[in-house]
Amino acid sequence: MDINKDILVLMLERMWLIRNFELKVMEVHSAGEFAAAAHPYIGEEAVAVGSCLALKDTDYIAGNHRSHGHPIAKGGDINRAMAELYGKVDGYCKGKGGSMHLADFSIGILGESGIVGSSVPVATGAGLASKIGGDDFVSMVFFGDGASNQGACHESMNLASVWNLPVIFLCENNQFAVTTSFKDTVAVDHVSDRAAAYNMPGVLVDGQDCIAMYEATVQAVDRARKGEGPTLIEGLTYRYEEHSLGLGRVRRGEYRSQEDIDEWKKRDPIHIHQERLISQGILTTEDCKKIEDDTMKRCEDAVEFARNSEFPKPEEVFEDMWANPIPLP
Amino acid sequence: MTQTVFIEAINHATKEEMRKDSNVFIMGEDITLSVYGATQDLLSEFGDTRVLDTPLSENGFVGAAVGASLVGKRPLVETVSSFMWVAMDQFISQAAKMRYMFGGQAKLPVTFRVSMLYGSGAAAHHSDRNYPMFMNMPGMKIIVPSTPADAKGLLKTAIRDDDPCIVFEDGNLYGTRGEVPDDDDHLVPFGVASILKPGTDVTIVAIAGGVIHALAAAKELESQGVSAEVIDPRTLVPLDKKTILDSVEKTGRLVVVDPAHKVCSAASEISSIVAQEGFWSLQAPIQKVAAEQVHIPYSQALEKLIYPDKDKIISAVNNTLES
Numbered sequence: 001m002d003i004n005k006d007i008l009v010l011m012l013e014r015m016w017l018i019r020n021f022e023l024k025v026m027e028v029h030s031a032g033e034f035a036a037a038a039h040p041y042i043g044e045e046a047v048a049v050g051s052c053l054a055l056k057d058t059d060y061i062a063g064n065h066r067s068h069g070h071p072i073a074k075g076g077d078i079n080r081a082m083a084e085l086y087g088k089v090d091g092y093c094k095g096k097g098g099s100m101h102l103a104d105f106s107i108g109i110l111g112e113s114g115i116v117g118s119s120v121p122v123a124t125g126a127g128l129a130s131k132i133g134g135d136d137f138v139s140m141v142f143f144g145d146g147a148s149n150q151g152a153c154h155e156s157m158n159l160a161s162v163w164n165l166p167v168i169f170l171c172e173n174n175q176f177a178v179t180t181s182f183k184d185t186v187a188v189d190h191v192s193d194r195a196a197a198y199n200m201p202g203v204l205v206d207g208q209d210c211i212a213m214y215e216a217t218v219q220a221v222d223r224a225r226k227g228e229g230p231t232l233i234e235g236l237t238y239r240y241e242e243h244s245l246g247l248g249r250v251r252r253g254e255y256r257s258q259e260d261i262d263e264w265k266k267r268d269p270i271h272i273h274q275e276r277l278i279s280q281g282i283l284t285t286e287d288c289k290k291i292e293d294d295t296m297k298r299c300e301d302a303v304e305f306a307r308n309s310e311f312p313k314p315e316e317v318f319e320d321m322w323a324n325p326i327p328l329p
Numbered sequence: 330m331t332q333t334v335f336i337e338a339i340n341h342a343t344k345e346e347m348r349k350d351s352n353v354f355i356m357g358e359d360i361t362l363s364v365y366g367a368t369q370d371l372l373s374e375f376g377d378t379r380v381l382d383t384p385l386s387e388n389g390f391v392g393a394a395v396g397a398s399l400v401g402k403r404p405l406v407e408t409v410s411s412f413m414w415v416a417m418d419q420f421i422s423q424a425a426k427m428r429y430m431f432g433g434q435a436k437l438p439v440t441f442r443v444s445m446l447y448g449s450g451a452a453a454h455h456s457d458r459n460y461p462m463f464m465n466m467p468g469m470k471i472i473v474p475s476t477p478a479d480a481k482g483l484l485k486t487a488i489r490d491d492d493p494c495i496v497f498e499d500g501n502l503y504g505t506r507g508e509v510p511d512d513d514d515h516l517v518p519f520g521v522a523s524i525l526k527p528g529t530d531v532t533i534v535a536i537a538g539g540v541i542h543a544l545a546a547a548k549e550l551e552s553q554g555v556s557a558e559v560i561d562p563r564t565l566v567p568l569d570k571k572t573i574l575d576s577v578e579k580t581g582r583l584v585v586v587d588p589a590h591k592v593c594s595a596a597s598e599i600s601s602i603v604a605q606e607g608f609w610s611l612q613a614p615i616q617k618v619a620a621e622q623v624h625i626p627y628s629q630a631l632e633k634l635i636y637p638d639k640d641k642i643i644s645a646v647n648n649t650l651e652s
C-alpha cells in the first residue's frame with residue numbers, strides 16, 4: 001500500500017505524543033498530583049495510531065479503561081485530556097469522567113468505558129445508525145483480550161454481522177487482563193479466530209507495526225463503507241507498564257518474566273517506525289529527535305494547563321444529568 | 330376522542346412518531362409480527378430498515394440502541410421487564426451514566442418500552458415489576474402509564490425527549506379501554522400527576538396496574554361514605570410530589586399502592602417524601618400496599634395473594650381512618 005508521507009510522519013508524531021503523555025502522567029501521578037486509577041498505553045501505541053489514522057474525522061470510535069491512547073490517536077486535545085485526569089473544569093468531561101471516560105463527541109470519540117466490554121454494543125449501535133440513515137460513517141471499538149470474553153462482545157459481533165453493520169472490532173491483545181494471561185482464558189489460539197463464528201473476516205496483525213495496523217484497518221473500513229459488514233482485527237501487542245498505576249505496590253508475585261518484557265521491548269512500536277522512516281529517507285535522526293522533544297514539550301504544557309485549570313464549582317455536581325432537565329427529587 | 334384499547338394506543342403513538350420523524354426506528358424481539366401485540370403493521374408501513382427483529386441479545390441490542398441514539402437516531406426498543414436483567418450493564422453503565430460521565434456531551438434520545446407481564450401464572454422469571462430499581466439509579470426517566478390516553482401521550486413525549494426513557498407497561502392494562510385524543514400532538518408532560526378521582530378523606534396514590542384497583546376501592550369506599558382522592562403520578566422520574574403533598578395536606582391520610590415488591594419500592598419513596606415533607610399534615614400513619622417480599626409463585630391460588638388489590642386497599646384506608 002502506498003501511504004502518503006504526511007501520514008507516515010503523523011503516525012510517528014501521534015505515537016510519541018501518546019508515549020510522552022503517558023510518561024508525564026506516570027510522573028505526576030507518582031508525585032501525587034492526582035491519585036485516581038490510570039492505565040498506561042505505553043508499548044501499544046501503534047495499535048491505536050495505525051488504526052485511527054485509517055478513519056475520517058466523521059467516523060466514530062469508542063474505547064475502554066486503557067483510555068488515553070485512543071483519543072490522542074484520533075486527534076484529541078491533550079490539554080483537555082490531562083485536565084480531565086486532574087479533575088479540572090477544562091477537562092473533556094469537566095472533571096466528571098476522569099481517566100477512564102475521556103470523550104470528545106465533536107471529533108467522533110464516543111467515550112471510553114470503565115466496565116470491560118461495555119462500549120462494544122454502544123459502538124455497534126453507532127454503526128447501526130449509519131446503516132439506518134444510509135450514512136457514510138463507520139464505527140470502530142477498542143477492547144482488550146480480556147474483554148473479548150465478555151458476552152457483550154460476542155452479542156455485538158453477531159449483531160453487526162447479521163445486520164451487516166459498518167463496525168470495526170479492534171481487539172488490542174496485550175497478552176494479559178491485569179495479571180491473567182489470555183492463553184489461560186481464550187479457548188482459541190487467537191481472538192481473531194472467533195470471527196469465523198460470526199462469519200466476518202478475522203485479521204491477525206502485528207500490533208507493534210503501525211503500518212500493518214493502518215493497512216488492516218484501511219481494508220476493514222473500506223469493506224464497512226461499501227456495506228459489506230464488520231471486521232474483527234486483532235493487534236498483537238504488549239503493555240510495558242503495570243496494568244494500572246500503583247498496582248505494582250499491591251500485587252503479590254509475578255505473572256510475567258523480565259525476559260518477556262525485554263523481548264517485547266526489542267520490538268518497540270516507535271522504534272520500528274522511526275527506523276523505517278530514517279532508512280527510507282523520509283526523516284533524519286534529528287527530525288525524529290525533534291518530534292520526540294516537541295511532543296514532550298506539548299505534554300509538559302498540558303500538565304501546566306491542567307495545573308492552572310480550576311476545579312469545578314460545588315454547584316456543578318448537579319449539572320449535566322439531563323438533556324431536558326427535570327427537578328432534583 | 331376515540332375509544333381505544335391500551336395496547337392500540339401504544340401502537341398509534343409509535344406510528345405517529347415514526348411518521349413524524351424518520352430518525353425514529355424500532356427494534357425488539359419478534360416485533361415485525363407483533364408477537365407482544367403493540368407493533369402490528371409497523372413493518373408494512375415503515376420497512377425493514379426501521380423495524381428490526383433482533384437476535385436474542387438484550388445486552389447487545391440495548392447497547393446498540395444507546396449507541397445509535399448518541400449519533401442522532403431516536404431508537405425505540407421493545408422488551409420485557411424480566412429480560413432487562415441480562416441487559417443491566419447497558420442500561421446502567423451506558424444509558425443512565427453516559428451523559429453525566431462525559432460532562433454533558435452525550436445526548437441519548439432513546440426510549441425503552443418494557444412490558445410487565447404479571448398476574449396470570451407467569452411465575453418468578455416472567456413477572457417482574459422492576460421500575461423501582463431503575464428509579465434508584467439516576468439518569469433514566471421512568472414512565473408508568475395507567476390509561477390508554479396516558480399510554481399514548483407519555484410514549485410520544487418519551488420518544489421526543491432527549492434523555493433515556495423507560496416506559497413500564499403494565500400487561501394487565503393492555504386490554505383496557507378509554508378515550509384517547511386523536512390529535513397527533515397529544516403529549517402528556519412528564520412530572521405531572523393526574524387526579525383520577527377527587528376526594529377529601531384520604532389520598533390514594535397508585536402506580537401502573539395498581540390504579541384500577543385503587544379506583545375500584547375508592548368507588549366502594551364512596552358507598553360507605555368515605556371520600557378517597559386517587560392520584561396517578563404517571564411518571565416516577567420525574568415525580569410530581571407537589572400534587573401528592575397538596576392532596577395529603579387536604580386529606581391528612583395517605584395510602585400508596587404499588588405492584589412492585591414493597592422493599593425500596595416506588596411506594597417507599599413516595600412514603601418517605603410525605604413523611605419528611607408532609608409530616609405535619611398527616612393524621613394517621615402512612616400505609617403501603619405493595620407486593621409481598623416473596624417471589625411470584627406460579628399457582629393462581631398463591632399468586633393472587635401477592636399483589637395489591639381492592640380489598641387490601643380498602644383495609645389500608647380503614648387503618649388510616651381508625652387512627
Ligand SMILES: Cc1ncc(C[n+]2csc(CCOP(=O)(O)OP(=O)(O)O)c2C)c(N)n1
Pocket residue numbers: 039065066114115116117143144145146147148172174176177178243
Ligand atoms: C466488567 C468488568 N470486570 C472487571 C473489571 C476490572 N478490570 C479492569 S481492567 C481489567 C482487565 C481488562 O483486560 P483487557 O480487556 O485485556 O484490557 P487491558 O487492561 O489488558 O488493556 C479488569 C479485569 C472491570 N473494570 N469491568
Ligand SMILES: [Mg+2]
Pocket residue numbers: 144145146172173174175176177178
Ligand atoms: Mg489485555
